[in-house]
Amino acid sequence: MNDDIASPGRKLMARLDEFARFSDEEGRLTRLYLSNAHRQAAQQYVAWCREIGLAAGIDASGNVWARYEGKQPGAPALMIGSHIDTVRDAGKYDGNLGALAALAVVEELAKKGERLDIAVEIVAFGDEEGVRFPTTLTGSRAFAGLFARSSLDQKDADGISMREALTNFGCEPEAVATLRGRNVAAFVELHIEQGPVLEAENLPVGIVTAINGATRFHCTLRGLAGHAGATPMNLRQDALTAAAEMILMIEARARSENDLVATVGRLEVEPGAVNVIPGEARFTIDMRAPRDAQRQRAVNDIDKQLIAIAKARNVELISVHTHEAGAYICDPRIVAGLKAAVERIGKPARLLPSGAGHDTMIMGQLCPAGMLFVRCKGGVSHNPLESITVEDCEIGFAALMEFVRGFKAAT
Amino acid sequence: MNDDIASPGRKLMARLDEFARFSDEEGRLTRLYLSNAHRQAAQQYVAWCREIGLAAGIDASGNVWARYEGKQPGAPALMIGSHIDTVRDAGKYDGNLGALAALAVVEELAKKGERLDIAVEIVAFGDEEGVRFPTTLTGSRAFAGLFARSSLDQKDADGISMREALTNFGCEPEAVATLRGRNVAAFVELHIEQGPVLEAENLPVGIVTAINGATRFHCTLRGLAGHAGATPMNLRQDALTAAAEMILMIEARARSENDLVATVGRLEVEPGAVNVIPGEARFTIDMRAPRDAQRQRAVNDIDKQLIAIAKARNVELISVHTHEAGAYICDPRIVAGLKAAVERIGKPARLLPSGAGHDTMIMGQLCPAGMLFVRCKGGVSHNPLESITVEDCEIGFAALMEFVRGFKAAT
Numbered sequence: 160m161n162d163d164i165a166s167p168g169r170k171l172m173a174r175l176d177e178f179a180r181f182s183d184e185e186g187r188l189t190r191l192y193l194s195n196a197h198r199q200a201a202q203q204y205v206a207w208c209r210e211i212g213l214a215a216g217i218d219a220s221g222n223v224w225a226r227y228e229g230k231q232p233g234a235p236a237l238m239i240g241s242h243i244d245t246v247r248d249a250g251k252y253d254g255n256l257g258a259l260a261a262l263a264v265v266e267e268l269a270k271k272g273e274r275l276d277i278a279v280e281i282v283a284f285g286d287e288e289g290v291r292f293p294t295t296l297t298g299s300r301a302f303a304g305l306f307a308r309s310s311l312d313q314k315d316a317d318g319i320s321m322r323e324a325l326t327n328f329g330c331e332p333e334a335v336a337t338l339r340g341r342n343v344a345a346f347v348e349l350h351i352e353q354g355p356v357l358e359a360e361n362l363p364v365g366i367v368t369a370i371n372g373a374t375r376f377h378c379t380l381r382g383l384a385g386h387a388g389a390t391p392m393n394l395r396q397d398a399l400t401a402a403a404e405m406i407l408m409i410e411a412r413a414r415s416e417n418d419l420v421a422t423v424g425r426l427e428v429e430p431g432a433v434n435v436i437p438g439e440a441r442f443t444i445d446m447r448a449p450r451d452a453q454r455q456r457a458v459n460d461i462d463k464q465l466i467a468i469a470k471a472r473n474v475e476l477i478s479v480h481t482h483e484a485g486a487y488i489c490d491p492r493i494v495a496g497l498k499a500a501v502e503r504i505g506k507p508a509r510l511l512p513s514g515a516g517h518d519t520m521i522m523g524q525l526c527p528a529g530m531l532f533v534r535c536k537g538g539v540s541h542n543p544l545e546s547i548t549v550e551d552c553e554i555g556f557a558a559l560m561e562f563v564r565g566f567k568a569a570t
Numbered sequence: 571m572n573d574d575i576a577s578p579g580r581k582l583m584a585r586l587d588e589f590a591r592f593s594d595e596e597g598r599l600t601r602l603y604l605s606n607a608h609r610q611a612a613q614q615y616v617a618w619c620r621e622i623g624l625a626a627g628i629d630a631s632g633n634v635w636a637r638y639e640g641k642q643p644g645a646p647a648l649m650i651g652s653h654i655d656t657v658r659d660a661g662k663y664d665g666n667l668g669a670l671a672a673l674a675v676v677e678e679l680a681k682k683g684e685r686l687d688i689a690v691e692i693v694a695f696g697d698e699e700g701v702r703f704p705t706t707l708t709g710s711r712a713f714a715g716l717f718a719r720s721s722l723d724q725k726d727a728d729g730i731s732m733r734e735a736l737t738n739f740g741c742e743p744e745a746v747a748t749l750r751g752r753n754v755a756a757f758v759e760l761h762i763e764q765g766p767v768l769e770a771e772n773l774p775v776g777i778v779t780a781i782n783g784a785t786r787f788h789c790t791l792r793g794l795a796g797h798a799g800a801t802p803m804n805l806r807q808d809a810l811t812a813a814a815e816m817i818l819m820i821e822a823r824a825r826s827e828n829d830l831v832a833t834v835g836r837l838e839v840e841p842g843a844v845n846v847i848p849g850e851a852r853f854t855i856d857m858r859a860p861r862d863a864q865r866q867r868a869v870n871d872i873d874k875q876l877i878a879i880a881k882a883r884n885v886e887l888i889s890v891h892t893h894e895a896g897a898y899i900c901d902p903r904i905v906a907g908l909k910a911a912v913e914r915i916g917k918p919a920r921l922l923p924s925g926a927g928h929d930t931m932i933m934g935q936l937c938p939a940g941m942l943f944v945r946c947k948g949g950v951s952h953n954p955l956e957s958i959t960v961e962d963c964e965i966g967f968a969a970l971m972e973f974v975r976g977f978k979a980a981t
Contacts, residue, residue, distance in 0.1 A: 424842065
């Protein structure tokens with residue numbers, strides 16, 4: 160490892176610590192879209208851009224954006240970056256790692272006066288998490304020309320509309336829907352994995368092949384509440400034992416194929432007394448897979464088996480699909496380029512799908528896109544315990560740098 | 571069926587309706603131990619006793635008690651009755667049926683001036699449900715000489731001690747622990763089944779063989795919360811899927827033997843979000859069986875399998891036995907006597923265990939004891955929907971009457 164105190168990886172880690180002070184809540188990191196903390200963070204990002212001679216701007220949706228010209232002014236741009244909003248009580252790396260790594264890449268080029276065949280654009284999206292308003296990914300949606308004007312009327316928990324919040328931030332709400340990045344040849348995002356795969360395989364980085372599509376269900380089972388002592392087993396219509404059978408069926412189906420995952424994250428039981436047979440159980444299912452057809456087959460199988468189990472156990476089933484999002488297959492050229500870059504810096508190039516959603520899946524609607532993951536401790540994210548090592552940060556940054564230097568725009 | 575408007579069964583049903591007006595809550599039946607509604611109900615019971623020439627009294631614990639002499643004054647007594655306290659938002663029959671049926675039996679004898687070889691004592695226990703204070707079955711415990719003086723210091727939700735409540739009710743708290751019924755040859759309780767067995771078999775009444783013993787557990791499972799999209803199935807420590815496997819194991823073990831029941835009535839999942847793998851699951855187990863050895867074998871098996879499942883799934887298990895109560899085997903002579911009585915009135919005599927606890931299991935410590943069940947609609951109890959038919963009430967009453975007339979005290 161590079162022990163130089165001023166190595167780009169170490170400097171990046173120090174900046175991530177410094178950047179984490181921009182928070183809407185004392186004592187923990189919470190940085191909501193268009194909040195005071197977001198404004199301070201955006202201004203700091205702009206200031207850091209200026210330090211290296213870059214004229215950064217804040218677009219109509221609150222994204223910070225800057226361009227480092229290539230050898231020829233007006234060349235197509237490779238865009239790199241991520242988001243700088245956070246969940247409540249967040250870690251320091253989700254989003255911020257990619258946004259500040261993009262800045263570090265350009266800093267490295269600028270320091271040496273190095274110009275590439277392409278321009279490099281960097282971005283710090285203002286909203287990915289969707290914590291403040293009901294919608295998510297506002298920043299990349301706006302940049303990709305996919306912002307729905309109706310979103311302006313959404314309100315936060317204090318009754319402030321997105322329109323008002325944009326105005327207070329100094330943005331022009333009516334211009335958001337007409338934003339669209341121009342002449343962007345590709346988008347690449349560095350991000351923490353938010354899962355345990357790289358750690359389990361002892362790998363510092365991974366190349367994302369696809370961002371999983373997702374289907375969510377809400378299921379309600381209605382059986383018959385009864386006295387736990389007075390009702391023989393064969394006369395029961397127990398909503399919870401039915402749910403338990405369904406949960407194990409869902410788990411078994413997800414285990415039957417690589418890259419498919421399914422989770423029952425919520426389960427509530429009524430009436431919920433120690434001596435009463437559950438009359439009702441409500442639970443959620445979240446299913447994800449990198450290929451839509453794979454996910455759809457699993458959804459169909461689970462739908463059928465839910466019905467069969469409910470019938471066999473004589474409980475009523477109400478099952479509603481509440482959310483459906485297609486997978487984004489990362490651009491094969493970007494995947495190949497990232498793989499080659501990781502191998503050139505002497506690291507194993509593990510390909511893996513992303514279970515979580517990212518700005519990349521939106522930017523993929525605008526241009527070829529891809530992602531590079533950095534291992535995070537225990538796979539923990541959305542939590543102050545979120546952690547990466549300096550060494551992994553160094554490797555992630557080096558791989559991104561290598562990719563940027565080697566990138567050729569399609570002709 | 572007896573269509574006479576004044577038939578004992580019809581009169582009993584009418585009285586149960588009338589009695590249900592004594593409630594601590596407007597619009598629903600809630601009659602807590604030593605409450606105003608309890609006082610009114612007890613006074614009404616005393617008044618009805620007086621109407622048939624019986625000198626009823628209220629004992630130191632709030633039980634209403636009266637004696638109908640036999641041919642010889644001072645003869646051993648057969649005691650019949652049940653409790654007149656209720657759960658919150660109760661039905662009209664749990665407890666009250668047996669208490670008012672006892673009164674109806676004596677009324678029937680008194681009306682005809684009929685004297686038996688034995689005396690008949692009737693009782694309306696003041697607390698069986700244990701809703702107001704932490705302990706249950708205060709009335710029968712006191713009568714059986716099993717009241718623990720320390721119970722007097724228990725407080726209700728308003729901070730009123732049982733001692734104060736007894737004093738306010740007009741009772742003598744210090745005398746409760748020295749109460750004990752004298753010269754009681756046997757105790758028999760008529761009660762609704764509170765389960766679905768008789769209805770499923772289309773039978774109006776059943777004879778209880780045993781009151782099930784019970785073991786309760788609280789289990790906590792600690793796995794690892796994680797991102798529902800980003801954590802592959804093989805790297806999960808899902809507390810809920812572990813709980814689901816345990817729930818089905820418990821169900822299968824209970825189904826493997828007659829008369830054994832097991833219920834997981836409560837289950838809570840943390841953090842309980844649609845897109846987060848459950849890191850913690852907490853649930854209760856309630857196990858009951860008419861034979862202690864049978865229950866103990868099942869408890870041991872389940873204990874072992876809980877540990878095995880937790881180990882195989884790499885989740886931490888904390889399992890605590892929170893409650894343990896031995897079974898009460900009903901007195902064989904009483905069971906035989908009730909069976910013969912039911913057959914004499916021309917009905918099938920179904921023997922079955924009681925899954926719920928009853929005053930009979932306490933009175934069984936004082937004297938031979940047994941129970942007669944009346945079918946209830948859907949097995950529903952502890953609920954305003956609690957319901958029995960006039961016909962079944964008639965049959966239950968007739969069987970009890972027949973038993974009382976045929977009862978011979980052991981010599």
